[in-house]
Amino acid sequence: MHKRYQHQDFEGKWQQVWADQKIYDVGERDETKEKEYVLVEWPYPSGNLHVGHWYAFGVPDIYVRFKRMSGKQVLYPMGFDAFGLPAENAAIKRNINPKDWTESNIAYMKQQLLSMGNAFSWDKTTASIDEDYYRWTQWMFTEFFKHDLAFRGVATVNWDPIDNTVIANEQVLADGTSERSGAVVIKKELPQWMLKITNFANELIDDLDSLDWPHFIKEGQRQWIGRSKGAELSFTLSSGDRVAVFTTRIDTLFGVTYLVLAPEHPLIPTLTIINHDEVTTYIATAAQKAEQDRLDATKEKTGVRLEGVTATNPISGEVIPVFVADYVIGSYGTGAVMAVPAHDARDYEFARKFELPIIQVISGTDELPYSGPGQLTNSGSLNGLSIEEATPRIIEKVGANVTETFRLRDWSIGRQRYWGVPIPIVYDPSGQAHPVPLEHLPWRLPTDVDFTPTGEAPLAKSVELKERTERIFGAGWTPEVETMDTFVDSSWYFLRYIDNKNDEIFSSLEKQRQWMPVDTYFGGAEHTTMHVLYSRFWQKALHKLELAVHNEPYLRRFNRGLVLGTDGNKMSKSKGNVIDPDEQVKLVGADTVKMYLAFMGPYTETTTYPWDMGGIAGIRRFLERVNGLVDHIIDTEPRSSTEQLHRAIAKVCNDFNHCKFNTAISALMIYVNHVEKAGLSKASYETFLTILAPLAPHLTEELWATLGHTASIHLESFPEADETYLKADTVTIGVQINGKLRGQLTLPSEADEATARAHLAESEELKGRLERLTITKIIYVPGKILNIIGTEI
């Protein structure tokens, strides 16, 4: 008789044993085995594990354990992305140091993570706040600086005019106000530390082709980078200046009826403009314009004509007016646009408002604006040509350059915050920036800082930082006072895991050759563009500087879904629908919680799953039955049980490989349903425990030990299905008449068509129908279907 399933009696015990025996540590690379690097996004140590963490780390753990048992050397590291605003806010609120707060959270969270019973490679852990981590973050930044990949540029930032500080996009609320002060956020041009991600724009798109990622993630990145192929050409102004414009539709050049410059366009201040005051006022208003208005694409277009300035259409020689309007973006393309109101919705709207001529130059419809295919018209000698034919001719005629433009901007990484990696730059007395040399790294975050927000960068108030700079570099030298965006920290953590104790370099080429690239990266959909793109850039930049072996960090990427509350809403304290995983674990055990999350639905779908109390009870019920399975052991099991076992092995193995944990679990349920009735041998019982082990590591370990085993079940090999048991003697197939299902037929599994016909002739079920049928054709797909085509009498 079996013991009751008391998860609380053994889950903690086994977690302790695994930790003591370090059975999940990977140690050095073992070249006799294939490697598998499984990565999950390292968490922010908020101090409390929620269901999302379980979903993010617990379900991939199934895959990890399966691969490990299948003979791979699996690296499944865990660490902490521990810089960031929440620590600063918590510290301000509780009047404690962000470092202490963060470190105590990490310690607590490690304990919680252990309670999940995951097979983490704890010997490879790291955290972004460790000095031997951020030292290298800083060093790589200085290398980028030396190679012009990090630079001081000008970026448009979100400016909070009440707090007088730069705020992040995420802190701008949907209505365009600041999350912090409630002020209406404005755009401001400020000098910023930037990373030259745009240098890699083409590679970041083109190299996606080599990756085994879902289509939608690749498309998301492509769209984010936003490559447009087109042409750049110049218009000559009445002042003699030339204005470059970028267009994807140079074929519509004859339809240009005006030119538009962005308010930020550098040429404007140099021009002699009759209505100078009006233009200046407009530009000032546009610059101060609230984020609120800019967000609203449906708002009416505004602009001012530059009186006294005209431009000449390079192909028609026509003289056209020039406008300044904020619907043209200064930082995209050349910051100037040739307006073709007949074939562009925005230009059309603007032209209607300012009563400008609209000349249709592509035929196809009378409905304007029109952007579909057609022939050129009103285009001089080019009339009648298709868009494709006309494009190269016009390019040649006006001497345009075929070019590409990107939506992607350089990455602005400076933050006026305390709790981050100090940007390792010092300025000499003339204001020239110099990288802090490696011997002085880590360039430590000073502690003598009041980080209460005032609008000034907190590090500017540090006496220690100022004195340190002067002591090391000389009198009059000053430190950079900004810290780095935390996305920088997480752009290379997977490289540190594999060589986390190296003092010489952030990650040796040797270790990279051994472990990189990441084979499977499980993560959240919210990181599709930002983090995944930034870290791809970082990898490419390192590769270019010959500091990284590989050009791409992640071979395979999966985005998981989102677990909702029982009411179908996103879990939130205010809705009171938060499921506390600790409570659930206490109630039903870690194995049940993990298996329930895996059973809810396919893991690699980016969708939502409401938490179902009945569903988790069902999983617990299943594990109770597994616990009692020992009572069904018999000396000689029937062949059906052996067949079912091997079918389950084959199915589970295949499903695990494809991360389809839900159907793998269902296969195991089918097996248990069968052997509870038919009985199973002791050998089969042991085999079953090994295939269940990745899903229920604690229970299977306990049952394994009960059988007298002294070594862990997790060191066993994953069984292989025996082909001879996968084939049944007979097979039941469907019989269709004219494509409609009309009955069934049980045949020997290797039956040929003649045999199938012979069985059909004897079928009582189908007799009546067949008598009324003149058969013209029979389609027989062995093991699948018999379709009889004919005419009914």
Added chain:
RNA sequence: GCCGAAGUGGCGGAAUGGUAGACGCGUGCGACUCAAAAUCGCAUAUCGCAAGGUGUGAGGGUUCGAGUCCCUCCUUCGGCACCA
């Protein structure tokens, strides 16, 4: 508006172009019990007494055969959003 994903029972979801609804939840009936819970057994897409129909968002198409492939449309979700 553009890009992407998805629409299957009361619910979560299964289904290499080949018997739609596996598995689980829920529900109903039964067994056990003084009773309830737990557990076990049976049933459970839908219309129909039945024979037999009808069914995977809608409508077309390809095919011997379509949830699956193609076209048009609708709805929901996610991302981007004046990017020339």
